[in-house]
Amino acid sequence: MRALHFIAWLPLASAFNSYRSTLTDCLNAGSVPILLTSSPGWSQEIAPYNLRFTPAPTVRTAVKCANKANVKATVKGGGHSYGAFGLAGTMVIDMMEFQNVTLDAATGIASVGAGLRLGNMATKLFQLGQRGLPHGTCPGVGIGGHATLGGFGLDSRLWGLTLDTVVALDVVLANGTAATVTATQHGDLFWALRGAGPGFAVITQFHMKTFPAPSVNINWSHSWSFSSASAAAAAFLAAQNWGQQNAPKELGYGIVVGPAGGFTLRGVYYGAKSDYEAIIAPLLALMKSVTGGAQPSSSVQVLGWIDSLTALAGSSLSTPVQGYDLHDTFYAKSIDTKESATLSITALQGLFKYLFTTTPPGGAQWFILANLYGGPGSVINSFPPSTDPSSTSCYANRDGGYVWQFYAFTGNSQPPFNPAIITFVKNMVGSLGAEAAGLPAYAPYADPQFTQTEAQVRYWGAGVPRLKAIKSQVDPKGILYNPQGF
Numbered sequence: 001m002r003a004l005h006f007i008a009w010l011p012l013a014s015a016f017n018s019y020r021s022t023l024t025d026c027l028n029a030g031s032v033p034i035l036l037t038s039s040p041g042w043s044q045e046i047a048p049y050n051l052r053f054t055p056a057p058t059v060r061t062a063v064k065c066a067n068k069a070n071v072k073a074t075v076k077g078g079g080h081s082y083g084a085f086g087l088a089g090t091m092v093i094d095m096m097e098f099q100n101v102t103l104d105a106a107t108g109i110a111s112v113g114a115g116l117r118l119g120n121m122a123t124k125l126f127q128l129g130q131r132g133l134p135h136g137t138c139p140g141v142g143i144g145g146h147a148t149l150g151g152f153g154l155d156s157r158l159w160g161l162t163l164d165t166v167v168a169l170d171v172v173l174a175n176g177t178a179a180t181v182t183a184t185q186h187g188d189l190f191w192a193l194r195g196a197g198p199g200f201a202v203i204t205q206f207h208m209k210t211f212p213a214p215s216v217n218i219n220w221s222h223s224w225s226f227s228s229a230s231a232a233a234a235a236f237l238a239a240q241n242w243g244q245q246n247a248p249k250e251l252g253y254g255i256v257v258g259p260a261g262g263f264t265l266r267g268v269y270y271g272a273k274s275d276y277e278a279i280i281a282p283l284l285a286l287m288k289s290v291t292g293g294a295q296p297s298s299s300v301q302v303l304g305w306i307d308s309l310t311a312l313a314g315s316s317l318s319t320p321v322q323g324y325d326l327h328d329t330f331y332a333k334s335i336d337t338k339e340s341a342t343l344s345i346t347a348l349q350g351l352f353k354y355l356f357t358t359t360p361p362g363g364a365q366w367f368i369l370a371n372l373y374g375g376p377g378s379v380i381n382s383f384p385p386s387t388d389p390s391s392t393s394c395y396a397n398r399d400g401g402y403v404w405q406f407y408a409f410t411g412n413s414q415p416p417f418n419p420a421i422i423t424f425v426k427n428m429v430g431s432l433g434a435e436a437a438g439l440p441a442y443a444p445y446a447d448p449q450f451t452q453t454e455a456q457v458r459y460w461g462a463g464v465p466r467l468k469a470i471k472s473q474v475d476p477k478g479i480l481y482n483p484q485g486f
């Protein structure tokens with residue numbers, strides 16, 4: 001294990017003075033670099049993506065020191081947790097220096113340092129061997145929180161979630177010892193780390209399956225706008241059901257709803273343009289009939305792998321290792337619908353009525369995203385449920401249909417945050433009615449409004465008892481901390 005780069009928030013309260021001296025003595029003895037509240041660059045280094053959260057002062061140090069001092073430690077990867085959970089500990093371990101990417105040409109297994117952000121990782125994998133793996137679209141998201149909780153990209157129905165590609169993890173356990181974890185070595189921990197990772201170990205390196213990057217990628221979108229909520233709901237129902245029943249796994253498929261009174265179907269087809277056209281033609285015919293012949297505003301681009309990722313990101317894939325400075329100030333909720341049932345016309349009418357008649361508070365902006373995780377041949381749903389004895393991942397929603405995200409942010413993405421935005425988002429979900437109440441939620445879209453108990457049930461469902469048992473074995477003192485985890 002290489003030296004970690006630690007952030008220490010040193011509280012001034014006298015009750016913490018003994019922690020502080022134990023921690024700093026321990027760190028200094030091990031020559032661990034420490035960033036203090038008084039250090040240059042402090043404010044920038046600790047800024048989370050979601051500026052709604054301003055973490056209280058705390059301490060940065062190594063796991064052994066945390067153990068010795070008996071303080072709760074969290075790990076910061078890319079800092080993109082919706083609840084800024086990487087910064088929630090008394091001590092924060094910043095993985096920024098773990099930037100290595102290597103590729104074994106014979107096996108296609110990539111070894112990726114836990115400090116990588118997705119854009120830099122994708123670029124490097126392509127440079128090393130024209131390879132790729134499934135992951136989200138935002139280049140600044142860190143692999144640390146992404147591959148431990150989920151990791152969805154438009155290629156995930158073809159290749160799986162990011163966590164499904166993980167074949168081994170190099171970790172530091174809560175007692176400060178290092179281990180390599182696989183399906184057959186520390187199998188219980190491997191199961192826990194692939195879905196509920198934060199709080200079970202500090203991951204220093206991921207070993208992941210890669211795939212030949214497709215040379216032809218069709219980035220496509222078709223948008224419609226509507227003058228009434230009922231027309232929008234009827235068209236949405238058709239698009240939702242078509243995707244779940246017909247979209248082949250090579251067709252990344254999502255629906256984006258925005259304030260302009262309509263929605264956009266968009267995704268990537270991983271294959272030839274002629275195949276894309278043959279697959280999408282029945283959808284466009286269906287949409288024409290349900291919209292009374294409306295012409296969509298369309299874009300279809302044939303792109304190489306890196307250009308496709310860049311177009312999805314809407315920016316360069318390159319992010320700085322130090323001094324990352326993109327942020328938002330927001331609240332979001334998610335629901336995972338089931339493969340067995342799409343949302344009904346009644347639920348969708350409730351939602352669009354709400355969207356057509358409600359003004360967001362204080363100039364807030366919003367979007368809703370429904371990405372297809374299930375559907376014909378989806379690799380995400382090809383794995384056994386987390387409770388199956390053969391399962392190697394605690395990711396709970398192997399029977400999912402769409403993952404919906406409801407997201408609202410301050411008009412300029414900066415604080416101050418108006419708490420009425422939280423109510424606005426909750427009411428979006430509420431407008432769907434009873435069908436949406438109690439559905440599972442997607443752990444990477446952490447909802448800080450959940451109590452810990454509710455979060456556990458929504459994210460990990462029937463896997464909760466086993467996760468609790470594993471936590472008590474690997475971290476009995478509760479040193480590694482995830483506010484909604486174990």
Ligand SMILES: Cc1cc2nc3c(=O)[nH]c(=O)nc-3n(C[C@H](O)[C@H](O)[C@H](O)COP(=O)(O)OP(=O)(O)OC[C@H]3O[C@@H](n4cnc5c(N)ncnc54)[C@H](O)[C@@H]3O)c2cc1C
Nearest residue numbers: 075077078079080081086136137138142144145152198203
């Ligand atoms: C703008 C934006 C776009 C997004 N797009 C997508 C998307 O397309 N698809 C998708 O699936 N998700 C997406 N997400 C959600 C994202 O996957 C999660 O927020 C993810 O947890 C962020 O990981 P991070 O390392 O950047 O965050 P952090 O805040 O650093 O970490 C998140 C959690 O993981 C823990 N953690 C981080 N690194 C480690 C480690 N090495 N060892 C142990 N625990 C660790 C932290 O302690 C924290 O609990 C997006 C988020 C944002 C803000």
